[in-house]
Amino acid sequence: MLNFEFYNPAKIIFGKRTEESVGERSANFGKNILLHYGGGSIKKNGIYDKVIKSLKEQNLNIFELGDVKPNPRLSLVRKGIQMCKNNNIDFILAVGGGSVIDSAKAIAIGAKYDGDVWDFFVKGTIAKEAIPLGVVLTIPAAGSESSTSTVITNDEDNNYKRGMQSLEYIPKFAMLNPEFCYTLPKYQIACGCCDILAHLVERYFTEVENVELSDRLIEGAVKTIINNGTIAYNDNTNYDAWAEIMWTGTIAHNNLLNMGRIGDWASHQIAHELSGIYDLTHGAALSIVIPAWMKYVYKHNIDKFYQFATRVFHIIDEDKEKAVLKMIDKLEIWYKQLELPTRLADANIEPVRFEEMAERAFLHKEVIGNFKKLYKEDLVKIYNLCV
Ligand code: NZQ
Numbered sequence: 513m514l515n516f517e518f519y520n521p522a523k524i525i526f527g528k529r530t531e532e533s534v535g536e537r538s539a540n541f542g543k544n545i546l547l548h549y550g551g552g553s554i555k556k557n558g559i560y561d562k563v564i565k566s567l568k569e570q571n572l573n574i575f576e577l578g579d580v581k582p583n584p585r586l587s588l589v590r591k592g593i594q595m596c597k598n599n600n601i602d603f604i605l606a607v608g609g610g611s612v613i614d615s616a617k618a619i620a621i622g623a624k625y626d627g628d629v630w631d632f633f634v635k636g637t638i639a640k641e642a643i644p645l646g647v648v649l650t651i652p653a654a655g656s657e658s659s660t661s662t663v664i665t666n667d668e669d670n671n672y673k674r675g676m677q678s679l680e681y682i683p684k685f686a687m688l689n690p691e692f693c694y695t696l697p698k699y700q701i702a703c704g705c706c707d708i709l710a711h712l713v714e715r716y717f718t719e720v721e722n723v724e725l726s727d728r729l730i731e732g733a734v735k736t737i738i739n740n741g742t743i744a745y746n747d748n749t750n751y752d753a754w755a756e757i758m759w760t761g762t763i764a765h766n767n768l769l770n771m772g773r774i775g776d777w778a779s780h781q782i783a784h785e786l787s788g789i790y791d792l793t794h795g796a797a798l799s800i801v802i803p804a805w806m807k808y809v810y811k812h813n814i815d816k817f818y819q820f821a822t823r824v825f826h827i828i829d830e831d832k833e834k835a836v837l838k839m840i841d842k843l844e845i846w847y848k849q850l851e852l853p854t855r856l857a858d859a860n861i862e863p864v865r866f867e868e869m870a871e872r873a874f875l876h877k878e879v880i881g882n883f884k885k886l887y888k889e890d891l892v893k894i895y896n897l898c899v
């Protein structure tokens with residue numbers, strides 16, 4: 513196990529009716545609130561009314577910025593930054609999923625920075641300050657409610673989708689009411705569960721040895737998401753299943769599970785090019801990329817893959833390679849049960865821009881992946897395995 517520091521200050525407020533205290537909790541940070549949300553689901557399912565009621569009870573000044581799109585766009589981030597500067601915003605409340613939260617995080621650091629907010633994503637500029645933010649989570653998936661990441665798509669420059677890391681914008685609190693998931697469309701349920709599983713897989717495959725505790729915690733979390741993802745997909749008002757998924761989604765990405773180890777993260781970067789170019793939902797890009805990545809890299813450390821196959825999928829075979837390939841098949845079967853794409857054609861993507869995607873992925877990087885280091889020619893081969 514490597515040396516590490518674990519710090520995650522996000523307060524998680526979990527369960528039914530927790531959102532009723534959102535006004536009181538937000539008021540601790542000041543009077544002027546930027547309420548940030550997506551394309552309107554919260555207005556249809558009543559979450560917006562609940563949040564507004566609670567904020568109004570505290571006599572807060574509410575400034576609204578909706579219309580965050582999945583794969584959130586830089587242009588809206590810029591609009592939010594301007595709103596914060598013009599209105600002396602004290603606190604940003606993100607009501608939604610990863611896209612809304614990521615947009616809020618970028619606004620939070622951009623509003624405290626004199627330069628261009630995109631610098632953080634491509635120049636490695638360190639965020640030194642952020643407007644505090646809080647979250648009412650409406651979809652378990654990205655884990656952004658307590659993660660150190662934000663991922664933004666630059667709609668002003670070739671739709672490059674890029675992430676950055678900072679402790680500054682970790683939400684002060686995140687409210688997780690599993691009942692809010694009841695209105696999720698099946699496709700979003702599937703994509704969300706796939707993303708959670710991907711966050712676990714990215715952390716699991718590491719070259720660092722002697723990490724038994726986190727290995728076993730990840731294995732348990734993977735089993736939990738596979739089991740409860742299937743239940744929620746078929747029974748969308750099953751509170752118990754949603755409770756498991758929501759909590760797993762947060763734990764999967766709050767960095768606890770990668771302490772003392774180094775995660776891989778190649779699959780995310782490979783998938784981001786599919787989302788950037790084709791505006792493909794993050795989870796749907798991952799269900800195509802993860803099996804392809806696994807097929808490409810498993811020989812690099814067959815023992816780690818065999819451990820995953822035996823402990824998570826209970827596959828035992830003297831021939832480790834056979835077991836691993838069986839595990840990948842089983843994973844693909846789970847994706848298919850959730851009606852997720854596992855090949856580019858399933859997402860109506862022509863196999864034509866692999867060189868370009870590989871080049872884009874390396875635009876600000878020299879190497880991708882930690883479990884196995886990948887270069888441009890490797891990415892082209894992995895995209896070919898997605899066909
Ligand atoms: O926009 P609205 O109308 O609200 O609809 C949303 C959106 O269309 C809908 N939705 C959300 N909650 C709902 C609901 N519909 C009905 N009922 C509800 N309760 O779901 C759609 C997807 O929302 P989105 O926020 O895009 O989903 P998700 O949480 O999967 O976020 C995806 C984004 O997060 C990034 C992804 O790349 C992607 O851009 N990620 C962020 C990470 C992070 N910050 O740590 C890590 C992840 O790996 C990921 O990259």
Ligand code: ZN
Pocket residue numbers: 654707710711780794
């Ligand atoms: Zn993800």
